[in-house]
Amino acid sequence: MEVTDKFEPIIAKDSDLSGSTFTRCMLKDARFADVAMPSADIQNINLSDAAIREMNLSRASFTEGMLPGVRFTAVNLSGAMFDDVNLAGTTIRGADLRGMQISGCKLDRMRIDGILVSDLLAAFRKSA
Structure with a gap:
């Protein structure tokens, strides 16, 4: 099935x-x-200010995307x-982050459990 130039909502249930x-x-x-969406390959996506709740994105790969404020x-x-x-x-609460990898990303004002990631990284580098 191919959908092209459709302007009506699609309901997939x-x-x-x-x-x-x-x-x-x-x-x-x-x-x-x-x-x-486990193992999804997500490239150059814009999810600015999106709210993502209770979703399975395990092993998903995000490359060159815009997720500010998510x-x-x-x-x-x-x-x-x-x-x-x-x-x-970006804010992350109550998420499973085991084995998650972040590289080459903008992390300004990003928070994990309410803590600025930049503060966490600074503390880690200071203790190393």
Whole structure:
């Protein structure tokens, strides 16, 4: 199935869209509930100021994206990779971060459990 230039909302319920490809799509005001995206390959995405709750993003790969101001709450990010992503102002609460990797990312004003990541990194470097 291919959807091109569709301007009406699409409702996908109780669907398995594994292996689907979304390219140059506008998903403004889209709603995702009870969605699992393990091992998703997410490139050059703009999720500015999005609220992401109770989602499985384990082993997902985020590359060259815009996620400033995103609020991750109770999200499984175990094994996820963020590479060259703008995470400025991002907040992470109650998330599974085991094995998560962040490299080459903007972290200004990013918080984990209310603590500025820049402060955590400064304390780590001072103690090393």
